[in-house]
Amino acid sequence: MTDAQETAAETALRTTGGAPPDDVEPAPIPLLEPREGIPPVVADDDALAEVIAAFAAGSGPVAVDAERASGYRYGQRAYLVQLRREGAGSALIDPVGCPDLSGLGEALAGTEWILHAATQDLPCLREIGMVPTRLFDTELAGRLAGFPRVGLGAMVESVLGYALEKGHSAVDWSTRPLPEPWLRYAALDVELLIDLRDALEKELDRQGKLEWARQEFEAIASAPPPPPRKDPWRRTSGMHKVRRRRQMAVVRELWTARDKVAQRRDVSPGKVLSDAAIVEAALAVPENVHALTALPGFGHRMGRRQLEQWQAAVDRARALADAELPQPGQPLNGPPPPRSWADKDPAAAARLSAARAAVSALAEELGMPQENLITPDTVRRVCWEPPFEPTMEAVSEALAGYGARAWQIELVAPLLTDALTATPA
Numbered sequence: 378m379t380d381a382q383e384t385a386a387e388t389a390l391r392t393t394g395g396a397p398p399d400d401v402e403p404a405p406i407p408l409l410e411p412r413e414g415i416p417p418v419v420a421d422d423d424a425l426a427e428v429i430a431a432f433a434a435g436s437g438p439v440a441v442d443a444e445r446a447s448g449y450r451y452g453q454r455a456y457l458v459q460l461r462r463e464g465a466g467s468a469l470i471d472p473v474g475c476p477d478l479s480g481l482g483e484a485l486a487g488t489e490w491i492l493h494a495a496t497q498d499l500p501c502l503r504e505i506g507m508v509p510t511r512l513f514d515t516e517l518a519g520r521l522a523g524f525p526r527v528g529l530g531a532m533v534e535s536v537l538g539y540a541l542e543k544g545h546s547a548v549d550w551s552t553r554p555l556p557e558p559w560l561r562y563a564a565l566d567v568e569l570l571i572d573l574r575d576a577l578e579k580e581l582d583r584q585g586k587l588e589w590a591r592q593e594f595e596a597i598a599s600a601p602p603p604p605p606r607k608d609p610w611r612r613t614s615g616m617h618k619v620r621r622r623r624q625m626a627v628v629r630e631l632w633t634a635r636d637k638v639a640q641r642r643d644v645s646p647g648k649v650l651s652d653a654a655i656v657e658a659a660l661a662v663p664e665n666v667h668a669l670t671a672l673p674g675f676g677h678r679m680g681r682r683q684l685e686q687w688q689a690a691v692d693r694a695r696a697l698a699d700a701e702l703p704q705p706g707q708p709l710n711g712p713p714p715p716r717s718w719a720d721k722d723p724a725a726a727a728r729l730s731a732a733r734a735a736v737s738a739l740a741e742e743l744g745m746p747q748e749n750l751i752t753p754d755t756v757r758r759v760c761w762e763p764p765f766e767p768t769m770e771a772v773s774e775a776l777a778g779y780g781a782r783a784w785q786i787e788l789v790a791p792l793l794t795d796a797l798t799a800t801p802a
Contacts, residue, residue, distance in 0.1 A: 405540035408533075411564040415557065416467050418457075420474030425481070428460075428468045433484040435465035438513065440491045440570035443498045444563060446551040448647070451639045455501040456550035461567040462488075469563060472505050473553070479506025489513055491574045493529045495597055503602065512598045515570065518577040521586050521593070523744030533569055536576045541565055584744075589784040593749075596782055608703075615656040622702035626694035627659040629703055634690040650674070650687065658691055711754065712761035723801040728760040732796035739792060751789045755779045759793055767797035 419425050432439065444457040458478065461467040470478065490509035492498055494516040502508070519527035526532070530541045545562040552559075581587040606612075610632035619625055632655060639646040654674025663669040666688045670676070675684060712718075718726035736756060740747040747753070758779060764771035773790045781789070 403538065405534045405538055408539045408541055408565055408568065410561065411467055411568050413466050415560050415564055416469050418469045418471050418555065418560065420471040422475070425470065425475045425478075428465075428470065429481050429484045431465040432460060432462050432468070432481065435462035437463045438489040438491050438571060438574065439485055440567040440574075441498070441502070441507075441509075442492065442563070442566045442570070443501050444550040445501055446549050448547070448645050449549040450551050450645060451643045453501050455498075455505060457555065457563055458502070458505070458507070459563050459567045461570065463571070467564050467567060469560060473551075477506055482507040486510060491515060491570045493532075493570065499597075500602065509598055512594050513574050513578070514594055514597060515573050515577055517593055517597075517749075518574075518581060518590055520749050521590050521745050522577060522580050522584060529566065532577075533573060536580075537569055537572055539569060541569075586743075589782075592782040592784055596780075613655055614652040618656055619659050620705075622699075622705065623662060623694065623697075624659040625703045625705065626697055626701075627662055627691055628655055630690040630694045631655045631658060631687060634686065638686075658687065662695060663688070663691060664695075712757050715757060718761075722761075725761050727799045727801045728763065728796050729757065731799035732756050732760050732793055735792040735796055736789065739788065743788075751776075751781060751785050752779075755781060756793070760796065763797045767794055769794050772797070 417424075419428050440459075440461040442459040443455040444459075445453050446456050447453065450456075455472045458470040458472060459467065460470070470481075472478065485507075487510060489511045491513045492509075493514070495512055495514040499509075515529070515532060516527045519532050524532065524535065526535070530543045533539050533541050542562060542565065545559045548559060550559075555563075578587065581590050608629075610629045613628055613632055616628065619628055631650070635646050635650045635655070639649045642649070651674050654672070657672045657674055658669065661668070661672055663672065666681075666684050669684060669688050669691065670679075675687065712725075713721060715726075715729060718729060733756065736747055736751060740750045743750065755776065759772065759775050764775055769790055772794045773786050776786045776790060776793070
């Protein structure tokens with residue numbers, strides 16, 4: 378048993394999801410105001426230069442957060458960036474007024490950035506020139522440490538005993554000027570990130586998982602931007618109802634037309650035309666605007682020009698030759714869905730069943746989600762196409778090839794090596 382397995386089996390501390398067994402957990406203290414008050418919004422080059430100088434002169438890690446206008450605007454750009462650092466205090470920066478924050482990113486080069494759910498904010502930060510070389514992800518740290526709830530509010534409450542006000546998380550952050558209550562909320566999001574990071578580091582160290590976390594953080598910081606998604610129209614909600622290739626072509630044409638309109642108007646695609654309306658049109662393949670108008674999502678509130686625009690997209694799909702129609706499903710890049718394994722390859726199904734059971738048991742023993750111990754996709758790939766000689770070395774090499782970190786390989790390779798010898802019942 379590893380040190381982490383031994384400590385995970387001990388009595389849980391407050392920081393791992395509850396109060397000490399013989400104690401009553403005190404009510405969380407509401408956090409109502411930032412320590413130094415709400416900082417002014419930085420929206421011009423002179424104010425930005427002052428912030429850069431202050432944060433460059435600060436000490437220790439820097440807490441970073443970003444607010445987007447998901448559901449309101451096209452894309453995932455940042456509309457507010459919040460930072461806090463010892464010696465510099467907090468800052469709120471408007472990326473609309475200051476679209477290039479590369480100078481700030483350079484001033485913080487080499488500094489550890491603290492983010493909560495880093496992979497959500499890194500793409501929009503990268504767009505404005507802020508790319509960390511070192512980071513600490515408090516959400517991921519919480520997962521590794523075994524917290525049952527890893528949202529920022531839940532973590533701050535569970536670990537530090539403070540209650541954050543979370544009422545403005547889904548507002549339209551592209552609004553200008555930003556209301557004072559929203560700015561207060563934004564500043565409070567970084568107010569305790571450094572304290573949370575320090576407490577989580579101690580807890581991970583206590584559990585013997587700190588090195589694991591460091592490897593995970595390094596993998597996030599060094600990961601390249603993801604490639605553009607292929608055929609994004611296939612992710613239209615309700616797509617499972619669309620069976621025929623001609624109907625799929627309607628989805629593709631409507632999705633593409635909607636995306637162009639949304640990008641031009643800088644609004645969320647769902648505000649232009651809902652996914653449900655696209656699927657209804659695909660299932661019906663209407664022959665004219667009159668037929669289109671009768672479908673849900675294309676009612677009387679929609680203007681004639683809009684209806685003609687959507688019907689034109691449908692007509693383009695109707696006019697395609699059979700050879701131009703999309704193929705059902707996407708080309709598989711990896712193993713087929715596990716539900717089909719028993720018929721396609723019973724031996725692979727047996728390997729996967731044994732591997733899943735072993736990984737699940739170890740994850741429970743370590744007190745962390747299975748997907749953080751090893752990704753389900755990696756397990757499937759190794760079980761579907763195992764090494765020719767399923768030795769520990771060969772399995773370890775396969776795991777590394779799929780991006781598993783050293784700590785994951787050390788723990789999981791023995792389990793998968795055993796599972797690869799499993800035989801059908």
